[in-house]
Each structure stands twice: as C-alpha cells, then as structure tokens.
Amino acid sequence: MKDVREFGDQTVRTHWDEEHEEWYFSVVDVVSVLTESVNPQVYWRVLKKRLLKEGNQNVTNCNGLKMRAADGKMRLTDVANTAQLFRLIQSIPSPKAEPFKLWLAQVASERLDEMQDPELSIDRALEQYLRLGYSENWINQRLKRIEIRKELTDEWKARGLKEGKQFAILTDIITKAWSEKSTKEYKILKGLKKENIRDNMTNTELILNMLAEASTKDISKVTAPETFEQSKSVAKQGGQVAKDARKSLEAKTGKKVVSSLNAKDSLKNIEN
Secondary structure, three states: OEEEEEEOOEEEEEEEEOOOOEEEEEHHHHHHHHHOOOOHHHHHHHHHHHHHHOOOHHHHOOEEEEEEOOOOOEEEEEEEEHHHHHHHHOOOOOOOHHHHHHHHHHHHHHHHHHHHOOHHHHHHHHHHHHHHOOOHHHHHHHHHHHHHHHHHHHHHHHOOOOOOHHHHHHHHHHHHHHHOOOHHHHHHHOOOOOOOHHHHOOHHHHHHHHHHHHHHHHHHHHHOOOOHHHHHHHHHHHHHHHHHHHHHHHHHHOOOOOOOOOHHHHHHHHHO
C-alpha cells in the first residue's frame, strides 16, 4: 500500500509493506519537513556521507523504493522504516523533531488500529474525501471500488502474480478493454498528471470500472489461470464485460460514458 501522509501543511510519501507489516517513509520528504531546506536531496546526500564517516551505517543503510515524484513519474528514492527514522531524527537539529516523533508514533498506531478494525481505515478515507469536496454518493462508490480492487489483487496474488509491473499491466489491459483507452490515454483525456484517475471518474465510470475488475476476479477464480499470459487474457475478458455494458448504455442514452469530466465538477453539477 502506497500513500501520502500529511504533517501540518507538508506531505511525506509512505509505503506500507504488507509482508513485513512495516511502514517505510521517504527520507528526503522527512528531511524537508525537519529542515525546511530548499534542496532536501542535497541536505540528505551531505548528511548521509557524514553519518557514514561516523560509522552510523544503521541510519544510512536505507532501502530504495520507487515513489511518485513531483513530476508524476515513479522514481527510486531512499526510504527508512520507523526505527531508522527515529535514529535519523537524532542527527538533524530541528524544532520539529519532537512533534515529528509523535506524528510517526500516531501513523504506526493508526495502522495497527486499522488492522484490528478495518472499518477505521474506511472512516478515515471517507473523512479525507469529504474534505476534498466529493459528494457522499461518489465517496460510497469509490470506497466500494477500493474493496473490489483488493479482492482482485488478492486473487492475482493467489495466482502467483507480482505487485508492481505485472499488476500495472493487467490493470491497463482491463481499463483499455472496457473504456477503449489505455490508462495513459484516459489521464490525458481528463487533463491529469500525477492525480489518481479513479478520483477523477464520474459515478458511471466508477461503476463500469468496478464491473470490469469484479468480472476479472470472478473469471479468474473459475478459470484458474496458471501463467501471466493467461491472466492477461482473463483481464481482457473481464474488461469486455464492462465494455458491453458501456456500449449498451451509450446506445440507449446517446451519450459517451468516458469523458473529460472531472468527478468533483460533474457531481457538483448534479447536486446543484
């Protein structure tokens, strides 16, 4: 699970490692928060060299993880787990050090709470979407879509498929099959860069996307694909189910389902 967490008016890119049940945080983002440096990458590079000379390998031995950069592209960046960050904070003089430690503890606590009570994560997502201005009707569709997406990815994992590139390829196949647009083409149509495309879908687009993913999951469970190529074929079949529904709806309404409309804009128009 990849995410962006807010610390005051600043953001920290994060990643939850499901296998090891551990948070990872972008070191550069943390450095930016603590130092307010105009160039946190350079600050971290210099600090890293100094810590290495001092023999603090436990702090500098960071994993590399691809995270979405400011330009919207996935780029490799240093990440640290919670224990590493607590040690790193000791090396950065900052008035924000103590508040940031409390923030780290809160993030970890929230995740543990959510693992014990999954409804908490849904409640927090609901609050965030409401703050962004989405309608409750749209939010309910979006949260249901998240549930369906997890069911699909769980099925892919059960078939031995890997998160990352394989999941992205299969998702793109599903999207193109039902909408007749690749994920990239879809984002261009809606004028998006790094924004999440599903946060910019209308209700109808979300429903068809859910149908495509739910159909893919159901077909996969029945056909039990053994290879990635077979799963690609299943993804296309699942997308086709939603494409047929889209074509039928467009024939009856005379309107295109896939459009440049932004979800927030279109829903505000409906509610007014």
